[in-house]
Amino acid sequence: MSEQTLFKVTVDNITIEVPAGTTILQAARQIGGAVAPPAMCYYSKLEGTGGKCRTCLVEVSKGSEKDPRPMPKLVASCRTTVMDGMEVKNITSEKVIDARAAVVEFLLLNHPLDCPICDQAGECHLQDLSFEHGKADTRYEFQRRSFKKHDLGKYIQLHMTRCILCYRCVFIADQLTNKREHGILDRGDHTEIATHIEKSLDNEFIGNVIDVCPVGALTDKTFRFKNRVWFLKPMDAHRNCPTCSGRVTLWNRGDEVFRVTARKDEWGEIEDTPDGKPGWICNTCRFDKKHTNDWVIEGPRAISRQSVIAQGHYAGNIGTTLPTEIFKAVNDGRAPHLLMDIHNESEVNLPSVRLSEIEGPSHGNTFNNNSTKA
Amino acid sequence: MGVKLLLEKANVPGIRTYDVYRREGGYTAAEKALKEMSIEAIVEEVKKSGLRGRGGAGFPAGMKWSFIAKPEGVPRHLVCNADESEPGTFKDRYLMEFLPHLLLEGLLISSFALGSNDTYIYIRGEYAWVADILEDAIVEATKNGWLGKNILGTGFDCMVHVHRGAGAYICGEETALIESLEGKRGNPRIKPPFPAIQGLWMRPTVVNNVETLAAVVPIIKMGGVEYAKIGVGRSTGTKLISACGNINKPGVYEIDMTISVEDFIYSDEYCGGIAGGKKLKACIPGGSSVPILPANLLLKTAKGETRYMNYESLSDGGFATGSMMGSGGFIVLDEDQCIVKNTLTLARFYRHESCGQCSPCREGTGWMEKILQKIELGKGESSDIDLLWDIQRKIEGNTICPLGDAAAWPVAAAIRHFRDEFEWHIQNRELSQTSNFGLQHYADPIHVPA
Numbered sequence: 127m128s129e130q131t132l133f134k135v136t137v138d139n140i141t142i143e144v145p146a147g148t149t150i151l152q153a154a155r156q157i158g159g160a161v162a163p164p165a166m167c168y169y170s171k172l173e174g175t176g177g178k179c180r181t182c183l184v185e186v187s188k189g190s191e192k193d194p195r196p197m198p199k200l201v202a203s204c205r206t207t208v209m210d211g212m213e214v215k216n217i218t219s220e221k222v223i224d225a226r227a228a229v230v231e232f233l234l235l236n237h238p239l240d241c242p243i244c245d246q247a248g249e250c251h252l253q254d255l256s257f258e259h260g261k262a263d264t265r266y267e268f269q270r271r272s273f274k275k276h277d278l279g280k281y282i283q284l285h286m287t288r289c290i291l292c293y294r295c296v297f298i299a300d301q302l303t304n305k306r307e308h309g310i311l312d313r314g315d316h317t318e319i320a321t322h323i324e325k326s327l328d329n330e331f332i333g334n335v336i337d338v339c340p341v342g343a344l345t346d347k348t349f350r351f352k353n354r355v356w357f358l359k360p361m362d363a364h365r366n367c368p369t370c371s372g373r374v375t376l377w378n379r380g381d382e383v384f385r386v387t388a389r390k391d392e393w394g395e396i397e398d399t400p401d402g403k404p405g406w407i408c409n410t411c412r413f414d415k416k417h418t419n420d421w422v423i424e425g426p427r428a429i430s431r432q433s434v435i436a437q438g439h440y441a442g443n444i445g446t447t448l449p450t451e452i453f454k455a456v457n458d459g460r461a462p463h464l465l466m467d468i469h470n471e472s473e474v475n476l477p478s479v480r481l482s483e484i485e486g487p488s489h490g491n492t493f494n495n496n497s498t499k500a
Numbered sequence: 501m502g503v504k505l506l507l508e509k510a511n512v513p514g515i516r517t518y519d520v521y522r523r524e525g526g527y528t529a530a531e532k533a534l535k536e537m538s539i540e541a542i543v544e545e546v547k548k549s550g551l552r553g554r555g556g557a558g559f560p561a562g563m564k565w566s567f568i569a570k571p572e573g574v575p576r577h578l579v580c581n582a583d584e585s586e587p588g589t590f591k592d593r594y595l596m597e598f599l600p601h602l603l604l605e606g607l608l609i610s611s612f613a614l615g616s617n618d619t620y621i622y623i624r625g626e627y628a629w630v631a632d633i634l635e636d637a638i639v640e641a642t643k644n645g646w647l648g649k650n651i652l653g654t655g656f657d658c659m660v661h662v663h664r665g666a667g668a669y670i671c672g673e674e675t676a677l678i679e680s681l682e683g684k685r686g687n688p689r690i691k692p693p694f695p696a697i698q699g700l701w702m703r704p705t706v707v708n709n710v711e712t713l714a715a716v717v718p719i720i721k722m723g724g725v726e727y728a729k730i731g732v733g734r735s736t737g738t739k740l741i742s743a744c745g746n747i748n749k750p751g752v753y754e755i756d757m758t759i760s761v762e763d764f765i766y767s768d769e770y771c772g773g774i775a776g777g778k779k780l781k782a783c784i785p786g787g788s789s790v791p792i793l794p795a796n797l798l799l800k801t802a803k804g805e806t807r808y809m810n811y812e813s814l815s816d817g818g819f820a821t822g823s824m825m826g827s828g829g830f831i832v833l834d835e836d837q838c839i840v841k842n843t844l845t846l847a848r849f850y851r852h853e854s855c856g857q858c859s860p861c862r863e864g865t866g867w868m869e870k871i872l873q874k875i876e877l878g879k880g881e882s883s884d885i886d887l888l889w890d891i892q893r894k895i896e897g898n899t900i901c902p903l904g905d906a907a908a909w910p911v912a913a914a915i916r917h918f919r920d921e922f923e924w925h926i927q928n929r930e931l932s933q934t935s936n937f938g939l940q941h942y943a944d945p946i947h948v949p950a
Binding site: 176177178179180183199200202205224225228229231232233235236265266268290291293309310312313314315316317 | 887
């Protein structure tokens, strides 16, 4: 390997050196914390994703060392590669914050906001995004677009109303399965994800569309309405699977496995396996192996993504590391982005509550009793 | 009469056929280019001519040509953008319908200069009969040795293919056009990489408008320097303007860009004045996506100077008091036209034509249309105007392709210049359903019929 050229890039006043060809978003993620722009459509493990949702827009205040002119428009950080000496403003730019709030408003315009009955609630990227960057009210007063629910085969259900058209599921079917059977129909605000005339998706790896979907548009039919994700205990587990890596996260309640997903990193993306490939899992592992004795349990999983589930028992580091000294100083005292402290909102997630000890359906009293006991 | 370079022979009977076109001096420029000139010399002539892209953006064509990457062993392509779908613009259709061989000659010279052996004409699907005309012309040209293998014994091969679009405005955006031509969904690509590096099938590609390519023929005939003498400043050569709306003589006119807007509208040679002796209210000077201008700002710039029909003068004053040359779709509105309704029509068009790829455009265009619909139906509230302004501001510049900007500009300009008309609609809900706001302070200051 020849020596890689390193480019110096400054994001929100924090300088980092990254190899040439890295995107601004990847560089910002290496810094971590609130410096990393949110991304709804970009998925680093899939080629060609990104650029569509516009949530990752950043301001380039200095193009490069050679050509220090700022870029005239905000750029999509997920698809713009860094130049040496580039200076990027993310949360330190008024323009970016304004544009991002606008994008959140646009994304929520036709979103049904049915979080109370949505299986994705608690681990939904759109929930996180709107909580961090959106406004409490909508200015939209017209009817939202609506679609019927579609069954895409035995395991997957499509709620087109919730879809934000990130195209991730289309890319994954292109790149992971041998034949893509769903795609985009129509255009503009009546665009929809669909199979051509009610076909079913029955590829062995198609279950991964559920993992990449940032919202609750594609849901696991074997898990639908069974439980809330924040009541479940994530456990790393593996099995010797002939078709996939077999490295998964089990979502347990007691000894019962409610669902199986691939292991996700702090950006909500599939973790790599030790041999460096993305750890996609097959349908058999995901939908059929729902007994603990199918799996070798490795231990509880620390969910480090900023979400409701991250604030339960097993979070290794709650939230993310924050460059605190920069925030208050450069951003007019704007608080670093932390989601609501769920412990203040709900007793359900008090660290003292031991979810796995609850038997049967739970309600408020259970938690009150449980927490006083512990 | 102004100088005519493109439409000079348009009225010759039978000019559509090869024999008449050749007899009238056709294909002499191609002969000159292929036999006497080097590739560099052709590109140099086009650069010297100062020819600017006629599709709307006005980017210098010669410079675009010089950007094309030339890696070894990778074919290059020239694509002719004939997906003319902008409301108000119909100049390319006229050119292709009456002078198909002029376009083919321009394509041949340009293909030779760019080294494209397979050249594509991406034509709007609705222009079905024009596509037939072009295909017939290609057969004739091939039969006479102007297309195909070893043209004029130079060893240069060039095939021209006509590809029909399927009715999407967005496929006029060059990267969406390339996607569509490849057989994919017409979604614009994220740039970079630009088509000059990775375009059609990831090969270096140049996409040019029909009129731009046709203009290459007179440039080669008369030389770039001579061509640059026509017109004014950086607006060189002639431009086709498709005039429509409330005027006496709608149609396609070739102008040399030294004529004033006032002359263009009122002289008998061009538009022939406002139809029915009415007064001029407003005008969209460059196709539906450019900002609308009220009469007082159209004829004179904000500084009080006469406004001319060229790139610089039309955009004088920026978007605050100016507009753009755009693609040359000149839409004239008389005193009876309602700006709210006009803006709604445009907003509906952009809502319908948004590809739905990126969120600001997908959701924002629909939202703007619904608010305008509400105002038009007499249900508007005063906060709606500010909301519209805020939405267009948030779409503009935040999208992948220029369609978002094109959707935002007409709404922005309508509110900027005609805010009182919007307010009148909101305050007089019932009256606005039956009568018209008419002319107010933005009347044409010069031409008031007695």
